[in-house]
Amino acid sequence: MLAAFMDHRIVMLGTGNAFLPHGRHHSFAMFDGQHIIDAPPTALIGMRRIGTSPADIRTVFVTHVHGDHVFGFPFLLLERKYISDREQLQPLRVVGSPIVRERLTQLCHLAFPGSLETILETVEWDEREVGTTDDGWTWERFEVHHEDAVDPHGYRFEHRSGANFVHSGDSGPCEALHEAIERSSIAVLEMGFPDWVPSTHHHKPKDVEALAQRCSTPLAITHTFIDESTEFETTLTKEAPQLPAHVTQLSDGATIVWEKEAWTIKNSTDPF
Helix, strand or coil, rough: CCCCCCCEEEEEEEEEEECCCCCCCECEECCCCCEECCCCCHHHHHHCCCCCCCCCCEECCCCCCCHHHHHCCCHHHHHHHHHCCCCCCCCEECCCCHHHHHHHHHHHHHCCCCCCCHCCCCEEEEECEEECCCCCCCEEECCEEECCHCCCEEEEECCCCEEEEEEECCCCCCCCHHHHHHHHCCCCEECCCCCCCCCCCCCCHHHHHHHHCCCCCEEEEEECCCCCCCCCCCCECCCCCCCCCEEEEEECEEEEEEECCCCEECCCCCCC
């Protein structure tokens, strides 16, 4: 059964970048218990950790088709077909750009040839840039600055209750993202690279700081390169950069709750 939410809730089931820093799963957000943003390789284990059934998921919003964002999709369908939705009665919509259907279908055929054809036929593929979910969330999909080959997009969501937020997907600084953040109550923002990496395709700490100086919207950082505390050799670093007060560096299991017309971040370093 779907959980009933008195307050809107974004749960960060993962906050790491593609390289899986210690203590983090791939960046992965679920909101209101039935919508997920991307389907990374660690998607199923993320949902298992909080007791969410894959059959409860109604919408997958795909930001782009890099592996750390979509390679969990075949496992999501496989689980629904053979375990949690054997009668294939629960609807599933996948929202994304035109490339999404092609790439995810290819991925399913590669991962489990002959096993997912029937359930793929039940998926509703939605290529609209603007649409509304059955429970009252309107989405806007907009282009962001990342690798063109994976057709990168961010999303802005707004509920009929007034709750709203932005998810950057993977993106370096760009005006389309900045504009969406300026008119939102919070932004879930990626910070995929340290400052020394010569690329503009991800936000770096200096970019996050610059953005925070431009706007007052709270920024919740995900898709990070920073390890949580670990007894093992660090991946890159476990030292979090010093950022302005309205920037929160999220941990796996963090929840962002809409209460009294504002978002409250409840972070945790031992979430599960």
